[in-house]
Every structure is written in C-alpha cells, then in structure tokens.
Amino acid sequence: MKAKATSFDIAYQAGVSQSTVSRALRNSPLVNEETRIKIQNIAKELNYKVDKNASNLRSQQSDTIALLLFEDPSNDDSSINPFFLSMLGSITRACSNKGYDLLVSFQQSSNDWHADFEDTNKADGLILLGYGDYEDYQEKLIKLIEQDTHFVLWGAEVKDLPITSIGCDNYQGGMKVTEHVIKQGRKNFAFLGDASSHSPEFLARYQGHCQALKNNNLEINEHLKVDAIFTEEAGYQAACELLERGEAFDAIFAASDLIAVGAMRALQEKSITIPEQVAIVGFDDIAVASFTFPPLTTVKQDTQLAGDILVTKLLQLIDGEKVGASLIPADVVVRKSCGA
Amino acid sequence: MKAKATSFDIAYQAGVSQSTVSRALRNSPLVNEETRIKIQNIAKELNYKVDKNASNLRSQQSDTIALLLFEDPSNDDSSINPFFLSMLGSITRACSNKGYDLLVSFQQSSNDWHADFEDTNKADGLILLGYGDYEDYQEKLIKLIEQDTHFVLWGAEVKDLPITSIGCDNYQGGMKVTEHVIKQGRKNFAFLGDASSHSPEFLARYQGHCQALKNNNLEINEHLKVDAIFTEEAGYQAACELLERGEAFDAIFAASDLIAVGAMRALQEKSITIPEQVAIVGFDDIAVASFTFPPLTTVKQDTQLAGDILVTKLLQLIDGEKVGASLIPADVVVRKSCGA
DNA sequence: GTTTCGTTATAAAACGGTTTATATGAAAAG
DNA sequence: CTTTTCATATAAACCGTTTTATAACGAAAC
Numbered sequence: 001m002k003a004k005a006t007s008f009d010i011a012y013q014a015g016v017s018q019s020t021v022s023r024a025l026r027n028s029p030l031v032n033e034e035t036r037i038k039i040q041n042i043a044k045e046l047n048y049k050v051d052k053n054a055s056n057l058r059s060q061q062s063d064t065i066a067l068l069l070f071e072d073p074s075n076d077d078s079s080i081n082p083f084f085l086s087m088l089g090s091i092t093r094a095c096s097n098k099g100y101d102l103l104v105s106f107q108q109s110s111n112d113w114h115a116d117f118e119d120t121n122k123a124d125g126l127i128l129l130g131y132g133d134y135e136d137y138q139e140k141l142i143k144l145i146e147q148d149t150h151f152v153l154w155g156a157e158v159k160d161l162p163i164t165s166i167g168c169d170n171y172q173g174g175m176k177v178t179e180h181v182i183k184q185g186r187k188n189f190a191f192l193g194d195a196s197s198h199s200p201e202f203l204a205r206y207q208g209h210c211q212a213l214k215n216n217n218l219e220i221n222e223h224l225k226v227d228a229i230f231t232e233e234a235g236y237q238a239a240c241e242l243l244e245r246g247e248a249f250d251a252i253f254a255a256s257d258l259i260a261v262g263a264m265r266a267l268q269e270k271s272i273t274i275p276e277q278v279a280i281v282g283f284d285d286i287a288v289a290s291f292t293f294p295p296l297t298t299v300k301q302d303t304q305l306a307g308d309i310l311v312t313k314l315l316q317l318i319d320g321e322k323v324g325a326s327l328i329p330a331d332v333v334v335r336k337s338c339g340a
Numbered sequence: 341m342k343a344k345a346t347s348f349d350i351a352y353q354a355g356v357s358q359s360t361v362s363r364a365l366r367n368s369p370l371v372n373e374e375t376r377i378k379i380q381n382i383a384k385e386l387n388y389k390v391d392k393n394a395s396n397l398r399s400q401q402s403d404t405i406a407l408l409l410f411e412d413p414s415n416d417d418s419s420i421n422p423f424f425l426s427m428l429g430s431i432t433r434a435c436s437n438k439g440y441d442l443l444v445s446f447q448q449s450s451n452d453w454h455a456d457f458e459d460t461n462k463a464d465g466l467i468l469l470g471y472g473d474y475e476d477y478q479e480k481l482i483k484l485i486e487q488d489t490h491f492v493l494w495g496a497e498v499k500d501l502p503i504t505s506i507g508c509d510n511y512q513g514g515m516k517v518t519e520h521v522i523k524q525g526r527k528n529f530a531f532l533g534d535a536s537s538h539s540p541e542f543l544a545r546y547q548g549h550c551q552a553l554k555n556n557n558l559e560i561n562e563h564l565k566v567d568a569i570f571t572e573e574a575g576y577q578a579a580c581e582l583l584e585r586g587e588a589f590d591a592i593f594a595a596s597d598l599i600a601v602g603a604m605r606a607l608q609e610k611s612i613t614i615p616e617q618v619a620i621v622g623f624d625d626i627a628v629a630s631f632t633f634p635p636l637t638t639v640k641q642d643t644q645l646a647g648d649i650l651v652t653k654l655l656q657l658i659d660g661e662k663v664g665a666s667l668i669p670a671d672v673v674v675r676k677s678c679g680a
Numbered sequence: 681g682t683t684t685c686g687t688t689a690t691a692a693a694a695c696g697g698t699t700t701a702t703a704t705g706a707a708a709a710g
Numbered sequence: 711c712t713t714t715t716c717a718t719a720t721a722a723a724c725c726g727t728t729t730t731a732t733a734a735c736g737a738a739a740c
Contacts, residue, residue, distance in 0.1 A: 006725095017690050018690095018727085019691080020690075032688060049460050050460060050727075051397070053393045053396040053402070056727090057696065057725090057727070058694075059728060080429040082422075082627060085420075085422075085428070092444050096446055101445065102443065103444075104443075105442070116389050120391060122392045287422060356719075359722095362698060362699090390696090394695070394698085397695090397698090397725050398697055399725085400725075
C-alpha cells in the first residue's frame with residue numbers, strides 16, 4: 001500500500017497551500033467555495049482521512065469521552081451487571097449521536113486508577129458508572145476535582161463535593177413500589193440490601209420504602225432487614241438468612257433485581273410460593289426481570305434517558321458551563337411477583 | 341490550574357535534555373538508572389502524564405482498538421442483543437489485560453460506515469461484531485482489505501475473502517443440542533431461524549441440526565422450518581406461524597435464545613406445555629436463558645474465551661503476523677426446557 | 681491616483697512528544 | 711600516549727495537523 005495521503009499531498013495536487021487544505025476540509029469561511037470544492041474532491045479521490053492524533057494534538061481536544069465502569073471487586077470474573085450493560089448501550093448511542101467517540105474501561109479494582117484518559121488527552125471528559133459506594137473512591141474523586149477533570153457520575157449525590165451526579169430517583173422509586181405492594185394487602189415487609197452510606201442508592205431506596213410504610217401506618221421491622229450487595233448470590237444468601245430468623249413476613253423489597261432473583265431462588269427451594277405466600281419486588285428492571293417465574297415487579301430506571309443526560313451534561317461541563325445534579329424518574333413496572 | 345507539565349518542564353528541573361526525559365519515562369536502556377529514577381520522581385511530583393496525541397502521532401500507533409457493533413436495522417431503538425453485550429464485556433476485559441484501550445461504536449445503519457478509526461489513526465485495529473449477514477457489508481469488507489486495515493470479525497467464515505474470522509462452532513453446537521433432545525425421545529423437530537446464506541451462523545446451526553437428525557434416521561420436515569431473525573419478537577411471530585401450519589411437532593430448535601424466548605411466549609399463550617408437549621432449545625446462553633420458565637436448554641458460547649481470542653488475534657495481525665480463522669467450542673447447557 | 685478595506689491565500693509557528701544522527705567523556709586496547 | 715570502544719546524553723528532525731501573523735490583490739472610497 002502506498003503511504004497514506006496527507007494534507008500536503010492534497011495541497012500539491014490542488015496547487016494551494018497546506019493550510020488552505022486544512023481549512024477547506026473543515027468548511028472554514030476563510031476559503032473560497034470554488035477552492036473548497038476542488039480540495040474536497042481531491043481529498044475524496046485520494047481517500048484522505050484527517051489524522052486525529054495530529055489534529056487533536058494541535059487543537060487540544062479529542063471529541064472523545066471515556067466511560068469508566070466500576071465493578072465490585074467481589075465480582076471477579078463473572079458477568080457484568082446487566083444494568084450497567086444497559087447503561088453502556090445507551091451511553092454509546094448518546095455519544096455517537098453527539099459526534100463523540102467513546103472509550104470504555106473497567107476499573108477492575110480500586111488500586112488501579114491509571115486510566116488517566118483526560119490527563120493524557122485521550123478524552124475530553126469522563127463518565128463514572130458504578131453501584132453506589134463511591135465513598136471508597138472519595139479521595140480519587142477529590143483528586144479528579146483538583147485536576148479540573150471534567151466528569152459526571154452516575155448515582156446518588158456525593159455529599160460535600162461539587163460533583164455533577166446523575167441518578168435515578170431512588171427514594172421515589174422505593175416509595176412507589178412499596179406503596180403498590182401495600183395496596184395488594186401486604187403488611188410485613190422484609191428488605192434485602194445494604195442500606196448504609198456505603199450504598200447511597202440502596203439507602204435511598206430503603207428510605208423511600210420506609211416512608212411508604214410510615215404513610216400507611218405500618219411497622220418497620222428491623223429484624224426483617226438483611227444486608228446484601230447487589231449480586232444474585234448475595235440475594236440468595238440474604239434470603240436464606242432472613243428465613244432462618246424465623247420472623248414472619250409476606251413481602252420482600254429487594255434493593256436490586258439481581259438480589260430479588262437470588263431471593264426468589266432461595267424461596268422456591270423452600271417451596272414458598274410467590275406471590276401467594278410472599279410477594280417480592282426488585283429495582284432496576286433488568287432484562288431478566290420479565291422472564292423470572294413469576295415475572296418480577298420492579299422499578300424501571302430509564303437507561304435511555306439516563307445515558308442521554310449523562311452525555312449531555314458532560315458535554316456542557318466540557319464547554320465550561322456549570323451544571324447541577326439531576327434525578328431521573330423511577331417508574332414501577334407491575335408484573336406478577338407482587339401479587340397484582 | 342497551572343498549565344499541564346510537559347516533558348520540557350521535567351527536563352529543565354532535572355537538568356537534562358527533553359529527549360532523555362522521553363526515554364527515561366519509557367524505561368529505555370539508553371538512559372542511566374540513576375538519571376532515570378531522578379526523572380521519574382520529578383515526573384511523579386509534577387503529576388506529569390504523557391500526551392497520547394503527541395506520542396501516538398510520532399510513533400504512529402495508538403495502543404487502542406475499536407469495536408464496531410452491528411445491530412440489525414430493524415432493532416431501531418430498543419435494547420441491544422444481550423449476547424453482544426456479553427461479548428462487549430469480555431472484549432473490554434481482554435483489551436485492558438493487554439494494555440489496550442477500547443473504542444466502542446455502534447454502526448447503526450448500513451449507510452454510515454464513517455467510523456474510520458484506523459484511517460484516522462485513532463485505533464490500530466478493528467473488531468467487527470454482528471450477527472451473521474456480513475453479506476450486506478461485503479463491499480465494505482473488501483474496502484477494508486484493500487486499505488490494509490487490521491481487523492477481525494466475529495462470526496462464520498466469510499467465503500472468498502481473506503478475513504480473520506472467529507466464531508463459535510455453530511455446526512457442532514447445533515448437532516450436539518439436537519442429539520441431546522433426540523435422546524429425550526423427541527422425533528419431530530421444528531426449526532426457527534433464518535437458515536440462509538444471509539445468516540451463515542444460523543445456517544451452520546441448522547446444518548448441524550440436520551446432521552443430527554440424519555445420524556438418528558429422523559426425517560427433516562421442511563414444513564416445520566420457519567424463518568426468523570434473531571429477535572424475541574421474530575421468535576414469537578415464527579412460532580405463531582408454525583402453529584398455524586398445523587403440522588405436528590414435539591420439539592423446537594430455535595436458532596437463538598431470543599427466538600426461543602419469543603417462541604415460548606407464543607406456546608404458553610396457546611397453553612402448550614413445555615417441555616411436556618413441546619421441548620425447546622435455543623442457542624447463545626444469554627443471561628435470560630436460566631430464568632425463563634422453564635429454564636431454557638441452550639448452547640453456550642464461551643464469550644470470555646471468544647473475547648480473548650478476538651483481541652489476541654487482532655494484536656497478532658497488527659504485529660504483522662498471518663493468522664487464520666478459528667472456531668470456539670460450543671457446549672450444551674442442559675436445563676428444563678428440553679425435557680431432561 | 682493614492683489610500684483603505686475586504687477577501688482569499690500563504691508561510692511559519694505551534695502542539696508535545698519519539699527517533700535519528702551526532703557528540704562527549706571515560707575506560708579499554710594498542 | 712594515541713586510538714577504539716562503550717555507555718550515556720544531546721540537538722535537531724519529524725509526525726500531520728491547526729492556528730496565528732502576513733501578504734497579495736482587486737474593488738471601493740477619497
């Protein structure tokens with residue numbers, strides 16, 4: 001293959017200077033239309049493509065954003081949380097709509113924060129995507145802020161830090177889905193999930209849940225609350241623990257669909273019928289939720305919208321605008337598992 | 341924020357030349373250990389990061405590969421095929437293990453092939469990921485070859501073109517899963533899927549399926565074969581069509597899990613019991629497969645391995661090696677839907 | 681017929697590294 | 711003591727653009 005054509009080759013063929021070529025290809029008003037068309041034709045003919053490294057180097061922007069996915073370390077090699085996968089899809093789409101390229105990277109464990117995409121000028125900004133627990137990363141977030149890195153973060157608001165976070169309205173979601181189950185006549189709710197400051201999203205869901213109970217004069221029974229991280233296995237374990245406690249309950253609110261799915265497995269092993277004996281609801285509306293048996297009632301986070309907002313706000317930040325946090329509505333998706 | 345430090349700043353502080361800095365930071369043997377350590381310390385202190393655009397420009401390589409995802413145009417805005425999402429995950433992991441960055445892009449429709457990642461030097465090579473039907477893209481593949489673009493392709497071998505394709509052993513998979521169902525005593529098989537040259541993978545699965553029937557002296561009934569693209573909706577439609585034909589059958593081999601899931605929905609609507617009246621098996625082993633009711637027997641494609649091989653082979657191509665196509669084993673995952 | 685202005689093009693200077701060709705000084709060889 | 715050799719460092723060229731500072735030219739203004 002002959003060497004790749006450069007803007008100089010085009011300049012030579014067109015009988016103009018290289019800078020004119022550069023301008024013509026970017027439709028600069030500084031070049032006469034006739035000249036521009038001639039140059040663009042030659043460029044097409046030579047199959048010329050602008051060298052992004054050169055152009056990015058000079059212009060100091062990459063038209064690229066980087067997506068950093070945080071996986072829980074416990075989730076070593078298995079499959080990725082389907083909710084994030086779904087987000088990833090919508091973010092990719094949103095980027096390409098805006099004419100940006102997307103770099104994807106997994107932050108596999110907390111010790112390697114070495115994907116310095118913006119520092120190295122590979123990207124103009126970052127999207128941080130993980131499940132709660134940014135506390136572990138707090139010092140790293142601070143470092144990002146200090147370095148004036150442009151980034152947005154999926155999840156609950158990070159307290160005391162000026163961070164543009166975009167998240168689902170977990171509180172509303174938890175409240176709405178709980179109220180829906182209450183309307184089915186359930187009174188004794190168990191909660192599965194880590195409702196601590198380590199998981200601000202789970203915490204918000206739990207608080208919404210509690211609010212719904214209060215609004216309906218129902219008791220919040222701490223004995224029916226079991227910790228669990230967001231995985232299916234954790235859900236299974238938590239449900240087993242719950243059953244061992246021997247406390248009576250007729251409904252479960254799981255902080256994530258994966259937890260719910262794991263819990264269903266545990267219940268079914270003990271031949272507890274869903275939703276007759278125990279109603280169960282989750283959160284996220286992952287693809288699997290509509291295929292469980294019975295299908296899982298859950299709270300849908302609009303990932304399409306979320307991806308769009310994440311990208312849009314990030315681009316605004318890059319443009320130097322000030323943008324605040326925002327919440328995306330959470331809607332209950334009613335299926336069979338809640339006894340409706 | 342003060343201007344970002346450059347290698348010149350470090351050179352100045354260290355009292356050496358800029359080229360020495362460049363070498364020191366890349367652990368070149370041309371620089372004395374003492375000097376190197378001094379320089380690296382200063383770099384750390386200044387929070388210096390190599391500008392990738394500059395370094396890529398000069399060295400003419402990006403340590404980045406691009407993943408192009410082909411979605412069926414019919415699948416306009418809905419969710420992405422979970423199988424690809426799973427591949428995406430494993431490819432991302434494989435890349436980061438090899439120290440490469442990954443650009444992700446959706447080729448939304450056939451008309452915009454403008455993600456010229458390699459031509460623009462944004463990436464050193466390409467991974468093409470789609471479901472069969474590369475025929476539509478044939479001319480574009482030819483163009484890629486002509487331009488000496490480095491790329492690997494997921495899927496069946498493309499005939500007559502020197503392309504490094506990596507795919508699952510669809511033939512074996514189709515055969516093995518069919519034989520497994522035959523062992524359960526089923527004799528009248530329906531096939532749902534587009535078994536044409538448009539979908540070389542589905543075709544191979546079908547051919548393996550037929551081989552298994554032949555090996556067991558069973559009849560291949562063309563009336564029980566219904567076309568379907570790879571989506572759930574297509575599976576639903578195809579199953580309805582199949583039922584309307586009125587031909588008797590006691591087993592379905594669906595060319596993909598999504599088709600199988602759609603077909604199950606159709607059967608259940610007609611109150612046909614699975615697996616008692618009709619056994620059904622799919623292909624891919626997407627996450628949903630283990631949560632359907634009954635859980636779906638299917639053929640697992642090892643996406644972890646696939647991602648690894650795709651990346652490894654692409655890097656070999658980039659290194660100038662010749663690498664051939666390869667097949668990944670397909671293993672039957674037995675669940676309830678086949679009547680085992 | 682100068683002067684002024686607007687349009688279009690150019691030459692040259694970045695951008696921040698990597699790499700090639702070259703220099704320096706000390707140790708080894710003659 | 712001179713010549714080679716080796717290890718280390720440097721200066722300068724280069725990668726292919728974008729951008730800034732200038733120039734050239736014809737038309738309009740004076």
